[in-house]
Amino acid sequence: MSTPAVPSPVRPAFLGGSKQLFIGGRWVAAAAGEEFDTVDPASGQVIARLARGAAADVDRAVVAARAAFEGPWSRWTPLERQRLLLRIDELMLKHAEELASIETTDMGAPITRTRNTVKWISQAIRFFASCTGAATTTTASNSLPGNVMTLNHKAPLGVVGGIIPWNGPMGGQWWTIGPALATGCTCVIKPAEDASLSILRFADILAEAGVPDGVVNIVTGYGSEAGAALAAHPGVDKISFTGSTETGRRIVQASAGNLKRLQLELGGKSPDIVFADADLDAAVPGAAMGVFANSGQICYSGTRLFVQRSVQEEFVERLQRFSAGLKVGKGLDPGVDLGPLISSRQLDRVMHYVKLGGEQGARLAAGGRRLGGELAGGYFVEPTVFAGVDQGMTIAREEIFGPVISVIPFDTVDEVLKMANDTEYGLGGGVWTRNLATAHQVSQGIRAGVVWVNCYGAVDPAVGFGGCKMSGYGWKGGLEHVESFLYRKAVYMNIAG
Numbered sequence: 443m444s445t446p447a448v449p450s451p452v453r454p455a456f457l458g459g460s461k462q463l464f465i466g467g468r469w470v471a472a473a474a475g476e477e478f479d480t481v482d483p484a485s486g487q488v489i490a491r492l493a494r495g496a497a498a499d500v501d502r503a504v505v506a507a508r509a510a511f512e513g514p515w516s517r518w519t520p521l522e523r524q525r526l527l528l529r530i531d532e533l534m535l536k537h538a539e540e541l542a543s544i545e546t547t548d549m550g551a552p553i554t555r556t557r558n559t560v561k562w563i564s565q566a567i568r569f570f571a572s573c574t575g576a577a578t579t580t581t582a583s584n585s586l587p588g589n590v591m592t593l594n595h596k597a598p599l600g601v602v603g604g605i606i607p608w609n610g611p612m613g614g615q616w617w618t619i620g621p622a623l624a625t626g627c628t629c630v631i632k633p634a635e636d637a638s639l640s641i642l643r644f645a646d647i648l649a650e651a652g653v654p655d656g657v658v659n660i661v662t663g664y665g666s667e668a669g670a671a672l673a674a675h676p677g678v679d680k681i682s683f684t685g686s687t688e689t690g691r692r693i694v695q696a697s698a699g700n701l702k703r704l705q706l707e708l709g710g711k712s713p714d715i716v717f718a719d720a721d722l723d724a725a726v727p728g729a730a731m732g733v734f735a736n737s738g739q740i741c742y743s744g745t746r747l748f749v750q751r752s753v754q755e756e757f758v759e760r761l762q763r764f765s766a767g768l769k770v771g772k773g774l775d776p777g778v779d780l781g782p783l784i785s786s787r788q789l790d791r792v793m794h795y796v797k798l799g800g801e802q803g804a805r806l807a808a809g810g811r812r813l814g815g816e817l818a819g820g821y822f823v824e825p826t827v828f829a830g831v832d833q834g835m836t837i838a839r840e841e842i843f844g845p846v847i848s849v850i851p852f853d854t855v856d857e858v859l860k861m862a863n864d865t866e867y868g869l870g871g872g873v874w875t876r877n878l879a880t881a882h883q884v885s886q887g888i889r890a891g892v893v894w895v896n897c898y899g900a901v902d903p904a905v906g907f908g909g910c911k912m913s914g915y916g917w918k919g920g921l922e923h924v925e926s927f928l929y930r931k932a933v934y935m936n937i938a939g
């Protein structure tokens with residue numbers, strides 16, 4: 443049986459030129475008329491200029507979002523919003539290849555990954571479409587004595603600000619847009635300055651699918667300008683943020699003015715724990731790609747890889763071999779497993795940690811170098827493995843956000859759980875074992891919002907994930923996420939004559 447031919451990715455026509463802000467259903471220049479360059483991280487070449495939105499633009503976008511919230515959009519029924527979401531899904535799938543190649547060119551991930559992202563978004567959109575009725579249904583109760591009937595409503599919060607990181611913007615925006623469209627909220631999206639293009643391309647798809655003007659607005663620009671203005675804006679009812687813990691803290695402070703609701707998904711330093719009884723054929727690639735996927739630029743990457751001492755040597759050897767077999771290259775090239783890092787700033791950050799790892803006594807077992815040759819213009823780093831890492835070393839404590847694994851040996855369950863939880867973060871975790879009791883004990887024992895057993899990194903939009911400790915609060919995915927875009931209202935009604 444022949445497999446269907448996979449198309450060769452093409453450089454999308456959308457790239458190039460100047461991109462504007464999307465406010466009230468129209469493309470407009472930033473009020474100050476300023477722009478900045480955005481680059482392809484695989485080459486360092488400028489691929490477009492973005493509007494440098496700032497406070498005045500955020501204000502315009504919030505006014506447009508408020509007007510849309512109070513306009514005809516507020517009278518759309520749940521089934522009409524559901525149909526809209528399904529139309530977006532259909533239209534997006536027609537543009538799947540274009541969207542995937544824009545995302546790859548803008549933020550570097552291999553085209554195989556961004557094609558999967560489009561499939562994942564399709565699932566997410568259909569999940570949000572399935573929630574429109576359930577999340578907003580009004581129920582009645584009559585448990586009070588007398589003739590009092592109580593109506594329990596759930597009403598949309600209003601204008602939601604979505605502040606999106608660069609590590610997967612096309613999918614990331616759906617954690618804001620999906621629940622907003624499902625509930626009848628409106629939103630203002632602030633993409634990351636390093637990767638805004640897929641979000642901008644999506645705006646026209648949303649409009650063509652019938653999203654009313656002002657329901658989704660996009661203000662590109664710098665975090666310290668557009669982002670900070672959105673987080674502080676008194677006309678914004680909620681902020682949905684993904685990014686660093688440090689910025690998350692600033693957003694909490696900025697939100698205090700009008701007591702915005704917040705959903706914060708922040709950094710991580712997640713433990714992934716391999717027991718000697720694990721199926722190593724599955725655990726080696728699974729744990730490796732639990733870090734190397736997206737070149738390590740995923741908040742829940744299992745970067746602290748605890749390996750039981752009796753299999754440690756063999757495991758590190760197999761990790762070395764696996765890493766050496768990975769192809770690092772430009773995301774549009776066929777067969778590439780790891781693309782570049784997002785920026786030269788991120789490259790410097792990762793190389794700084796690699797240097798520290800060596801200085802603090804960890805053994806470099808694989809990788810550790812920036813790639814040159816025809817990749818010298820981009821921000822490429824080899825998949826890197828440090829062995830013999832100690833919990834106290836900086837590379838085992840701080841989030842690197844690059845393709846760097848720290849292998850830490852352990853002996854017992856109690857010992858590894860103590861080390862796994864010895865972190866300020868609590869986002870993800872993993873365990874590899876054939877023993878159900880061990881899997882249960884360890885998954886219960888890890889203090890994190892999501893734990894994977896004999897796999898790593900899958901996210902079901904219908905279930906979702908979240909963090910505890912300094913990885914933030916508020917859940918992404920599932921009905922609970924949709925409901926966090928609503929507020930509750932009880933109406934006590936005396937229905938006596």
Ligand code: NAP
Binds near residue numbers: 632669684690709
């Ligand atoms: P970041 O600064 O937290 O950026 C995330 C988003 O927040 C971007 O849209 C950013 O805009 C915006 N932002 C920045 N300062 C802001 C402010 N004062 N108020 C409101 N919004 C603001 O993260 P980063 O600089 O891209 O990366 C730094 C580190 O964050 C990474 O190395 C990694 O450790 C972590 N990170 C985590 C995730 C995750 O998924 N949890 C994702 C990305 C990064 P600009 O891009 O324009 O600055």
Ligand code: MG
Binds near residue numbers: 482483548549
């Ligand atoms: Mg870019």
